[in-house]
Amino acid sequence: MKHGDETCPVCGAQTEMAVHLFGGCGGLSGFWGGVGLEIEEIGRVDWVREWVEMVWKELGEEERVMFMTGCYAIWEGRNKVVFEGERLKVADIIKRVRDIVEETRDSEGERVMEMNTGVELKGWKRPAEGVYKINVDAGVLEATGTRVGIVCRGADGVVVWGMEREERLEMEPREAEAMAVMLKVQEALNRGLKKVMVEDDCLEVIEALKNQKQGRNEFYMIISDILELSCNFTSIAWSFVGRKFNRVAHGLAHARPWRLGDRRWDARLPENILNLVEYDSINSM
Incomplete structure (x- = not known):
């Protein structure tokens, strides 16, 4: 995760490591609560995999979807800071997570229904008349x-x-x-x-x-x-x-x-x- 001086580009205070970015970065304070998850910040683990496994066991199915989407949005936001010079705002990342979940909820629900029923749902939809x-x-x-x-x-x-x-x-x-x-x-x-x-x-x-x-x-x-x-x-x-x-x-x-x-x-x-x-x-x- 090095991008130059190894300092976290989000908080600017600690060494940049995945274990810090996803679970303990001060620049992302309040993020996990903002997406509706009660997730313990990293404190007693040294590797992000240990933290993910620890968190994963405490989450339900829908919460796991939100958690993984949150990790993706954090990484995406971090890259925009590093490569595009954007200023990261926690509120924007929270909105990004909610938008992704909302956009994919219908298609994911259809996929789950197909798996449970064994019946493939209909797909491509015709447009309105004149469109x-x-x-x-x-x-x-x-x-x-x-x-x-x-x-x-x-x-x-x-x-x-x-x-x-x-x-x-x-x-x-x-x-x-x-x-x-x-x-x-x-x-x-x-x-x-x-x-x-x-x-x-x-x-x-x-x-x-x-x-x-x-x-x-x-x-x-x-x-x-x-x-x-x-x-x-x-x-x-x-x-x-x-x-x-x-x-x-x-x-x-x-x-x-x-x-x-x-x-x-x-x-x-x-x-x-x-x-x-x-x-x-x-x-x-």
Whole structure:
């Protein structure tokens, strides 16, 4: 966890160690209580694994979800301090945890129900009349670059158009996902669409767009460009969706063969993707 002088970037008072950051950092005082958990601060253990095991035994199933989400949000906040120069606020991290839990609660509940009943729930949902739903996904290909898959469907569930793009660009996954949304917005505008709903399985991108977040790195520059372009629509909505409900776009983004450049289709997608389209059509709600 070293980032330079080994001093905790959150509190600036102690040596940075995972055992300190998650369970005893003064800069995060009140965090665990703020997310509704009574967690003992680290005092009698030297390694974070010991602390996690100690805490884990005292938590119920839902509390464990909140705990792991809290650890993720703390680490995410720490990285923003180190790499983006942001000021960490406990209230913001608490809100981040609650937003993540709220966004994923429905899809997690459906997954648990499927496990308990053995019946797979229906997936992709058709948009309202007059609205076009555009699913998008990006894949980071090892030693190759990035691949984007996009599919647009109307209220009848029928494919209106699809697209994939492969580029030799090295990107972080969240930047690749943001660029995929950018491409989708540009393509939708070029095709004259006015009312759209964008679905993506990258929660960080969707949250940044919904909350119009700003920052100084490449990711937030892309988000800013997307928001500027989105003003050209009559209406646009951003929605997080689990990968199982984003099958077609995911299939396009990861399908072989991998070839550089753009490929576009009107109505009929490649043969190896049609079974995914048919599945969504049959099971759409």
